[in-house]
Amino acid sequence: MFSTASIRSRAALLLLPLLLLAFPADASQPLPWQLGMQPAATPVKEFIGSFHNMLLVIITLITIFVLALLLYTIVRFRASANPTPSKTTHNTMLEIAWTLVPVLILVVIAVPSFRLIYFADKAPNADFTLKVTGHQWYWSYEYPDHGEFQFDSYMVADADLKPGQTRLLEVDNRTVVPVGSTVRVVIAGVDVIHSWFVPALGVQKYAMPGRLNEIWFRVDKPGVYYGQCNQICGVNHAFMPIAVEAVDQPTFERWAAEAKRRFADSGLPPLSVAEVMALEAPRVALNQAK
Ligand SMILES: [Cu+2]
Secondary structure, eight states: OOOHHHHHHHHHHHHHHHHHHHSOSSEEOOOTTOOSOOOOOSHHHHHHHHHHHHHHHHHHHHHHHHHHHHHHHHHHTOTTTOSSOOOOOOOHHHHHHHHHHHHHHHHHHHHHHHHHHHHHHOOTTOSEEEEEEEETTEEEEEEGGGTSEEEEEOBOOGGGOOTTOOTTTOBSSOEEEETTOOEEEEEEESSSOEEEEEGGGTEEEEEOBTOOEEEEEOOOSOEEEEEEEOSOOSTTGGGOOEEEEEEOHHHHHHHHHHHHHHTTSTTOOOOOHHHHHHHHHHHHHHHHHO
16 A cells, blocks of 8 residues: 555646646747747857858848938939930949949959858768658658667647647657767658758758768757658648657766667657656665664
8 A cells, every 4th residue: 555645746747747848948949920030059050150140230230221222213313304414335444343342242252152051061070970861751760879779750649739839849758869969860761851950059951762861960958859740741731740859978877878778679659758757766765764
């Protein structure tokens, strides 16, 4: 027979994962009436954000300048104010200027653009590799540096959503990574072309059949980062979301150890960080009691 206290603590233990699900630590996903991009969680996304802001300033200045020229021309050279128009067809200085100035603007844009392309391309000193495979219509993940385990990640269907889970974005098995680690992601597809796209991580890469693509990320703060397949890949294209959960290193190691055990046999139920922490709770409590 269980004592009341032990039943109560057992009930609390069972509720723990639900509580964690109900209050996502820091989820990154599209919000109603959101303006701009999702907040950056990686250095690459930081770079993308500042590059975007720079382009926004340039494009705004150009648009205002062209609009002002148009308005000036419309008013100053209208038929009533300018009855006999000039017959001038060439102005060498002006033509050189309107060729050179756009070239210079493009050079100003090209420099940070190329820097960003090379920065996002490869991580020379990655801490570990994550292999992502796109299927019709789900993702599978492999952790070759943590015991070669692999698992599938399916969207949680509407009927199975728990409180706090986001419709069309939550998955049964999240992709768990440690905060502060540089993750090399290699991506392939097995049937058609998919695309692994997680906006807050600044990651978007095609999953091509017969080809390995590479990208990297380093998540700087814990949280859940949602993404979706963004290459039209068939009828369930909209239903193969991505959920990357960044946790601290010890939690990640516990999760990886449990995942290695769990996914050694196929066909086992999904695994979440909250669940691993709940599994750990009695052991932690036992250690503290000693
Ligand atoms: Cu797809």
